[in-house]
Structure formats: structure tokens, C-alpha cells
């Protein structure tokens with residue numbers, strides 16, 4: 001018997017309430033924008049929780065002080081999110097590329113899970129080989145541990161939220177920016193929305209860089225869809241957070 005027969009792979013497209021946890025305001029738009037637009041169009045409520053303030057990634061040296069850059073990124077993110085159909089946004093405002101703690105982030109993410117009660121979560125894959133950006137490594141890991149531990153009553157966050165929280169099960173976790181996808185979503189009809197959303201992050205891209213991202217993404221989308229009956233896809237590693245994020249050796253090739 002295969003493990004997958006015991007534990008079927010969760011269905012990302014069936015989710016009703018999706019919490020996307022990202023280190024930077026454009027991570028989900030870049031890695032999963034087509035899927036998010038598709039889900040939102042089909043009635044999924046999509047929430048974005050952003051860990052850092054993204055104030056380090058500006059291309060212009062005269063971009064203004066930290067406060068101004070922070071506010072600008074939030075505005076850009078909301079323009080992008082409106083295009084994709086994001087319902088609401090939450091920000092943790094940790095320093096971009098700064099010295100923040102994975103444990104502190106994990107607890108704050110637990111607070112938002114308890115508050116929002118998503119049935120599916122999405123974040124970036126912290127086990128991506130050769131990923132050097134610590135915001136991505138720590139952020140993906142903080143989100144993963146949060147999905148695993150949010151029902152544990154001795155992990156405290158906000159007093160009121162904790163007091164009113166009833167434990168429940170999250171159906172699945174989807175990792176984007178992964179080299180080990182087991183799910184490819186058809187996003188052919190959502191490419192335009194995705195790239196309008198990415199372009200809304202104006203402070204992050206020169207025209208040249210944006211064009212490069214587009215070419216890379218287009219090539220990658222076609223490669224991912226090679227074995228599918230559609231042309232362009234976004235890849236995710238989809239797991240069951242309760243059973244597969246802890247002491248589960250089969251997770252590496254699960255559901256492929």
C-alpha cells in the first residue's frame with residue numbers, strides 16, 4: 001500500500017479560505033499569482049500575511065526614509081492584491097533582511113491562524129536548495145512550524161485571541177517557490193492578471209528586470225506543464241500539515 005492511499009493529497013483548488021504567509025509583499029504574486037487569481041475568481045477568500053516591511057529592496061537610492069518606503073510597499077501591495085482578488089492584508093513589519101527571530105515570527109503567525117481560521121495555507125518552500133535569503137528560509141520555516149503547532153494551547157499569542165480560539169484542522173499547506181512540486185495548477189487564463197499584479201510592485205522592478213522575470217516565469221510555467229493537458233502552470237508542494245511536516249520521511253516524494 002502507498003502512503004498516498006492512506007493520506008490523500010489535499011486539493012488546493014477546493015480551499016475556501018486561504019492564508020498566504022510571505023516574507024515580502026510580492027513573493028506570492030510572483031510565485032503563485034495565477035493560482036491566487038484563479039482561486040479568488042472561484043470564490044476562495046484569500047488573505048495575505050506579510051512578515052517583513054520590505055524596506056531594503058528598493059531600486060532607487062533616493063526612495064525616502066524607512067517609514068515612507070514601508071507605506072509605499074503597502075500601497076503597491078494593495079494595488080497588486082486588488083488585481084488578483086485578495087480580500088484582506090495583515091503585516092508583521094519585521095525589518096527586511098534584518099535580524100528577526102524565527103520563533104517570534106512563528107508565534108505571531110500562530111496568532112493570525114487562530115484569528116483567521118484558514119482551511120488551507122500557502123507559503124514559500126523553506127527547503128529550497130541554494131536559497132540564500134534568510135527572510136525566505138526563516139519565513140517559510142516559521143510559517144511551517146506555525147501550521148504544525150497552532151492548536152497547542154500552551155503556545156501563547158494574544159490573550160483575547162487565544163481565549164476565544166477553538167482548535168480545528170487545516171486541510172493542507174501549499175509551498176510555492178519549490179523545486180519539488182507535486183501539484184501543477186493550470187494558470188493559462190490568469191497570466192495577464194499575474195503580471196499586472198507583479199508590475200504594481202513598482203519600487204522593486206526596473207522595466208528590464210520585470211521583462212526578465214516575465215521570460216523566466218513563462219519558460220518555467222511551460223516546463224512545469226509539460227506533462228499536463230494545459231500549456232502553463234504554477235507548481236506547488238502540497239502536504240497535509242498535521243501529518244507531513246514532522247517526522248515524515250515520505251514527504252520528500254509524497255504525491256509526485
Ligand SMILES: [Zn+2]
Nearest residue numbers: 023024027136
Ligand atoms: Zn521575497
